[in-house]
Amino acid sequence: MARPGPRARGGGRSRRRPRGVRARTARRVGAGLDARGALRPRAAARSGQALGRRAPDPRAAAQEQRAGEGGRGRLRARRNVQRRGRRARRRRVLPERRIRRARYRDGPPRPAERGARIRRRPPAGDGDDRVQEAARADGSAGRHARHRPQGAAGAAASRAVNGYGGRLLFVDLTTGASRVEPLAESAARALLGGNGLAARILYDRVPAGVDAFDPANAVVFAVGPVTDTTVPGNSRALVAAKSPLTGLFFDSTFGGRFPATLKRTGFDAVCVTGRAAAPSYLVVTEDGAVVKPAAALWGRTTRDTVTALVAAEGADADAIAIGPAGEHRVRFAAMAHYWKNREGVSGRGGIGAVLGSKNLKAVVVRGARKTAVADAPALKALLEETREPLATGTKALSTYGTPFLVGPINALGALGAFNLKTEVFAAARVIGGEDMKAHYHERDTTCLKCPVACGKQYAIGAGEFAGRRAKMPEYETIFALGPMLGIDNPEALILANDLCDLLGMDTISMGVTLAFLCEALERGWLTPAEVGVPFGWGDWRGMLRLVEMTAAREGFGERLAEGAWRLAASVRPGATNLVYAVKRLELPAHSARALKGLSIGYATATRGGSHHDTRPTPQYAPTFDRRGTKDKPAFAMRSQHFTALGDSLVLCRFTSERGFGLFVGEPYARMVRAVTGWNVTAEELERVGERIVNLERLFNVREGVRRADDTLPWRVMHEPIPEGPSAGMHCPPAELAEMLDVYYGLRGWDADGVPTGARLAALGL
Ligand code: SF4
Structure with a gap:
């Protein structure tokens, strides 16, 4: 990577670009991107609409206030708001044609939901920083009610489409404010959930060039349409942020019970920004968010913290917490959730340190909403068919x-x-x-x-x-x-x-x-x-x-x-040659030299050295040619679509790969059709995966990532494996360059690895 030091706000790479790159940049500007690949102001304003965001209009509010009680002024103000709303709908970024808007079984959310404020507890008295008993704001039966059908949760029950809670929760720890926004069906279908939603939210709301520890960075917890259904491996959630390790888009998934409980709050994503004034933890219920003091938990381990919070909030609550490493902003700090004897660890990319920088020790979730499935018999039939391959494929696991x-x-x-x-x-x-x-x-x-x-x-x-x-x-x-x-x-x-x-x-x-x-x-x-x-x-x-x-x-x-x-x-100079990392993310246990699909896969991965962008699993099959390079760019691209899709549904990789296939295919289309009721095809899902990969790439391009960053550790490129069955294997620079050319061509990106306007338009971005 050619970025030895911290990047100045807004980056500086564009000033040094050669002419040819500038010309390509100019074409991108025509597609709605500025010189650094960021959405231009007008496009950026539009992008917020992609999630069904209804941003408050301060001008209209002021106008309405000026109009005073009654009178024609107030009528004029209301008409202006309506006109602006119609214009905003016409400007939606994501394709919406032939897709119905979100519907609500009990009517649209009440204004109180959309503008809900976090109810901060008054500061405890001197020395009283114990974890406080949660108020049952939702009036739920607590530990007696794990499930409640959607629509039965009183005023908080807004309904979108099958498989979704239909709501997004935004929490600003600095101001203590939170708000709920509806998730438009069009956005759900274009991005599915989890990874896709998080990529969109981070792209739209995290300013380019901002430091990962800046309060403006966001941490997004998200689930998908498959979460908390009957699909094996469904209790999986995704957390995403700008990484303090790579400085780029990063997401990581974890299991346990927390993901299903998050889904039961009725929020498909919870986005946390800002920085709390003192150590805190966040409680998310069906009614919204509450911030509580966590000084007593600061310094404690992840397990101690989770245990204390579940004791305080009730056995039907689940918690995920950072440990001392997150508090000390270790750049690879993780977070962990414990349920029974099972751990769910969101390990990679240092998102735990981002939470630490926000003074947020933990997130607690509690809810009882049931996920509606459009066609339960169809889902059951699919699961019956996949039961045997799943059992066989996971026997060793x-x-x-x-x-x-x-x-x-x-x-x-x-x-x-x-x-x-x-x-x-x-x-x-x-x-x-x-x-x-x-x-x-x-x-x-x-x-x-x-x-x-x-x-x-x-x-x-x-x-x-x-x-x-x-x-x-x-x-x-x-x-x-x-x-x-x-x-x-x-x-x-x-x-x-x-x-x-x-x-x-x-x-x-x-x-x-x-x-x-x-x-x-x-x-x-x-x-x-x-x-x-x-x-x-x-x-x-x-x-x-x-x-x-x-x-x-x-x-x-x-x-x-x-x-x-x-x-x-x-x-010392040159010491980075001995670091096994891509884009500053240390590589995992699947060889970048002995598996050529991972050579190109790691080099082009959004996250860098991650085995959850391009998958190693297919490459261990005896029939797979792990040495040849010819078809590996196409393999890496398809595998990246598959992982983006899986992390958006959100599904455990072990169960999905072994039960439903190693690439996007008909079983996944059947699954999504059964859960949501949409008439999707495997091709449409492949495009969803591609759309998400491109969104992540746009985020990284905005941070300055170009072809020079799509590289491999020096040792992988220059030192062949010295012994054993893979002796002699490595990926020389010329071989990598050849694969990159093919990969960029297949993706519709330019020679510097920047998505072209034509490809983005085709993907509805
Ligand atoms: S396969 Fe393992 S990690 Fe995946 S959902 Fe099942 S128990 Fe959890």
Whole structure:
């Protein structure tokens, strides 16, 4: 990435563009984009309408006020408002033809809903910062009522289309104000939910060039039409923000029970902006939002926080919280939700640090609305047909959890180790699924209503850590904190994973950052005295201590908390060559060298080094040609549409891939038809995925991302894998350039990776 330092507001890349790029930019301006790829003011104003936003018109309000009581002035003001409303409807950005507007079973939302204010509790007395018992503002039966049909929630029950709550909640922590906006059916059909809604909201409302820790950054929690239905893996939510690690659009999903409960509030998305004056937490119910003091929770772990909040708010409430790392703005801080013995961790991209910058310790949700499904028999028939492939495809996951991948991927010679100096790890067996299960498995855990139960609770029975219980480390965690550091102690991995979850940090970024540190120490670029803790390859005790120091930004932890790229850049010129990251996001456990579909996939991913943009799963099939490059740009593009669609429905990737297919196809169209009643085709859903990818790209283009940023780690491009079944594989710059040309061409983007006006118009953007 060619952005060594923090970008000034508005970016500066456009001033250095060559002439040809300027000419293309001029054509984009004609399509409604300014020189940096941002929507021009008029277009930006229109874009707010895409979500059915009814922004208050201050001029009309003032005019009405001037008109006083009664009289022709007030009539004139009302007509002006109506005229402006008609003009605004004509200017909607997203295509609306042949799509009906949102309908409400009980009539449109009452004005009080749209302008609802957060009821702030008066500050507690001196020293009284205990978590307060929530007022049952919705008058619900609390823990006795998990489900209530839509339309039965009194005045708060606005109804849109099947599969949706039909409402968006916007909360400004600085002013304490909140408001509810209806979700237009046209926007729902164009973006579906989750990922799509969040991309639209962030694009429209987060100013270009703003720092991720600026109060103007937004954190969006969103669900989709499939959330809280009967589809396996439906209790999944998405959270998105501008990332403090990449400075770009970022989204991450998590499971447990929180997603279904968020859906039951009747809000399809909750957007949080601003910064609270003091540590706070947010409670979202069917009636809106309440901000409560959280000083007593500040400094506590994610699990302690969630436990305390559920005790305070009721067992029917669910919470997701940041830990000390988020409070200290560690750039890869995560957030975690606990339900029964299941964790839902939104790990990547540092969104936990964004919440910390907003003084927001946690979000609590409680609701009882039932998601309406248009054609329940059709959905049931689809689920019957997919039951068998789902059960077969998830057998290893159900038995061992994701650590089952360690063995096969190591056997492929594609398990990164020692900061990627090799991709074969001799001790893979003892940290793999089978051995871990044999020694530590205590019980299975699952997200709400999921038959797969891929989660495992481990217990250590003997030795130094006897009696410790913790969640199973996922495959990604094992890779980053194990082989990448040369660590083969399974108990150290269980403890490190637990520590990262409790402190609220992404295990992948943590491990890859420490892997760079190991190599920097080995090369003498850093000294043990600088680090302050004995550390090196295989030193798991040092690893555990550095994890703690990172979360607290203590000592050398201050530098680790910045992530691998910034740490390397601070060490010496050229040190970033040894960082396994794309767009400053540390890469996960699926090889960028041994899987050519991921070479182009990582390079072009919106998030950077994420395996949830282009998927590795199809590439492990024995019939898949993982070495050839010819068809990989098309593969990456289709896979990115698939993930954008899945994260918009919102569905667990494990159940969707194994039950309904690895790409957008007819099973997904049947699912959406059954849930929403829309007559959608697989082609329409493919376009939805493409639309969302383009929206994310527009966000990143506005931040200055161009072709030069669509690159791979230096080691991936210049050092072939030295040994094993994938020996010799890498992705030289010329090979990547060739794939990028094809990829941009397929996408309808220009040679610098900027979406063309023609393609955006075709997508209704
Ligand atoms: S497959 Fe695993 S992660 Fe996915 S919904 Fe089921 S239990 Fe949760």
